[in-house]
Amino acid sequence: MAATKLTRSQQIQQTILYPIDWLEERSGIVGGIKYFLFRKVPGDTNWFQTLGAATLTAFIVQALTGTILAMYYKPDPNGAYSSIQHITNDLFAGWLVRGMHRWGASVFIILMFMHMGRVFLFGAYKYPRELNWIIGVLLLTMGLGEGFTGYLLPWDQTSYWATVVGININGTAPFLGPFLAQFLQGGTYINADTLSRFYAIHMLLIPGAIFALIGLHLYLVVRLGVTSPPWSKEAAGKGPITNGKVTTGRRGLSRFGTRGRR
Amino acid sequence: MQPHDQHPHVPGPSLWPVGFAVGVVVLLIGLIVSWYVAGLGAVIALAFAFLWVRDLTTGTALVDAPDVEAEHAAAAASLLPADGGEPATPPAERYPRSKFLEASTLGLGAVIGGLVTVPALGFMVAPAFLKQGQKDHDIGPLTDYPEGTFVIATWMSDKSQGEVSRRTAFVRYNGLLGSQPSYTIISNHCAHLGCPVQPNGPLDDKNTKQLADVTLIPTVSIAGFGCPCHGGQYDTEGNRTAGPPVRALDRYSFSIRNGRLFIGKPFSVSHVEGTGSAAKIHKWTLAFPGEHVNGLESWLYPIQPPH
Numbered sequence: 001m002a003a004t005k006l007t008r009s010q011q012i013q014q015t016i017l018y019p020i021d022w023l024e025e026r027s028g029i030v031g032g033i034k035y036f037l038f039r040k041v042p043g044d045t046n047w048f049q050t051l052g053a054a055t056l057t058a059f060i061v062q063a064l065t066g067t068i069l070a071m072y073y074k075p076d077p078n079g080a081y082s083s084i085q086h087i088t089n090d091l092f093a094g095w096l097v098r099g100m101h102r103w104g105a106s107v108f109i110i111l112m113f114m115h116m117g118r119v120f121l122f123g124a125y126k127y128p129r130e131l132n133w134i135i136g137v138l139l140l141t142m143g144l145g146e147g148f149t150g151y152l153l154p155w156d157q158t159s160y161w162a163t164v165v166g167i168n169i170n171g172t173a174p175f176l177g178p179f180l181a182q183f184l185q186g187g188t189y190i191n192a193d194t195l196s197r198f199y200a201i202h203m204l205l206i207p208g209a210i211f212a213l214i215g216l217h218l219y220l221v222v223r224l225g226v227t228s229p230p231w232s233k234e235a236a237g238k239g240p241i242t243n244g245k246v247t248t249g250r251r252g253l254s255r256f257g258t259r260g261r262r
Numbered sequence: 263m264q265p266h267d268q269h270p271h272v273p274g275p276s277l278w279p280v281g282f283a284v285g286v287v288v289l290l291i292g293l294i295v296s297w298y299v300a301g302l303g304a305v306i307a308l309a310f311a312f313l314w315v316r317d318l319t320t321g322t323a324l325v326d327a328p329d330v331e332a333e334h335a336a337a338a339a340s341l342l343p344a345d346g347g348e349p350a351t352p353p354a355e356r357y358p359r360s361k362f363l364e365a366s367t368l369g370l371g372a373v374i375g376g377l378v379t380v381p382a383l384g385f386m387v388a389p390a391f392l393k394q395g396q397k398d399h400d401i402g403p404l405t406d407y408p409e410g411t412f413v414i415a416t417w418m419s420d421k422s423q424g425e426v427s428r429r430t431a432f433v434r435y436n437g438l439l440g441s442q443p444s445y446t447i448i449s450n451h452c453a454h455l456g457c458p459v460q461p462n463g464p465l466d467d468k469n470t471k472q473l474a475d476v477t478l479i480p481t482v483s484i485a486g487f488g489c490p491c492h493g494g495q496y497d498t499e500g501n502r503t504a505g506p507p508v509r510a511l512d513r514y515s516f517s518i519r520n521g522r523l524f525i526g527k528p529f530s531v532s533h534v535e536g537t538g539s540a541a542k543i544h545k546w547t548l549a550f551p552g553e554h555v556n557g558l559e560s561w562l563y564p565i566q567p568p569h
Contacts, residue, residue: 077426084427108532161457161458164456165455166457168455168456169552171552171553172550175562177563178549178567183391186390187389189429190421191391191426191427192337192423192427245321
């Protein structure tokens, strides 16, 4: 190493960069994150295209608040209701976290539908993104399953009878319906195992599947890129023809694009 | 075995370590079971350890490993092609052992995965379908059921489960049919989607009786049953009169022992002709609420899970 005297700011920069370089050299994670976040997107993407990220955020909020609620909730027919009362009334900020989970559930479902509507109206489900639409539909059904199984957990009259009705609606499906209903309630009638069964499905089985499917969903988004809005004059990933040259799309997440330069 | 140039001291394949491992296992089991077994294990382990070490030091292999030789020859042939009439080996057959190892790894993985997964999945699914029948339940002396009026009986079908196992039925004594007493026992599960139907009429709460886990609430000349969820209506025989239900209310069989009424197995009913002890009940195996038990729509539910 040459004995060049480093300036103070260079020293600070090196000190900060050293651990990042260390990590990058051994894992490639910095490059991976850059590849994931700093992709080329069409210049005329707009706010509707943030609905997917909003849905992901809503799901992460559900996962976090749900994990913390699980530390206090008791999935037992004799203790579930009182544990919910305990969370809401006695514990510090329990009302807040339970409220976030309870209302966040609706936010998650609403955002999923809005995101789905955006994809549909923008035609973003078309070739080559059909598979991502299918994964999205699976995610939607998983999300609705979360809503169904989570509704029973407060174990009050509303949740109990709503679940009875929900299970019996499942039971009216042709051929396998009765078996599905009996599987869901773990017997001919709702019994002591039904609540813990719903709890396990709600907090382990379906969330695991959702995490995996979100991973696939995002992989395909990164691989296939973001679509332009249907009113776009630009093709996806290609800029307008200026001076006889096709310019590429803008780098980064800018939404201002080339709208003014048409 | 010819030592390879790059790895001059690599020992040949040997089976002795397997015997050594068996000996160690026997030794460990013996520590729990008996000292004789432990001793035997120690002897086995020492013997095979000796054989193994001798093998390593002398460099003589247990197996001659001709496969390895063949592979080397094939590899050499591929490196120096068309030299001196050496028959060219087709690429597909060049590494039969690696093919075998690949297949056996995948196959063993599948077998192990199946061994782990199948019982776990069975544990998840099967308990919902096995041992579902319920025992007959004592719901009090016959004298608590006056003739001609319904009594709301609630009981716990399984006390170990607690309140979640509480069931409710509407019980009416119809007088004698010939020499046998006749009872109408109607389940409170709405035939639409399973909500609890309520009697359409006043209750005689003051005369409520509490017998162990059974509660009996008499009613006063009720006109039928109604469901609070979606408005299904039934007459006093449980026939649907209005609303979304697809059949009549389910009923329970009953038996009488030592002057006490025992509630039995539930069954589904499409409709009832006549009333009271003269009623003709069209009986079917228990179905979930919302399922047709007769007519064209019942073809959608050909098999019922064991209830």
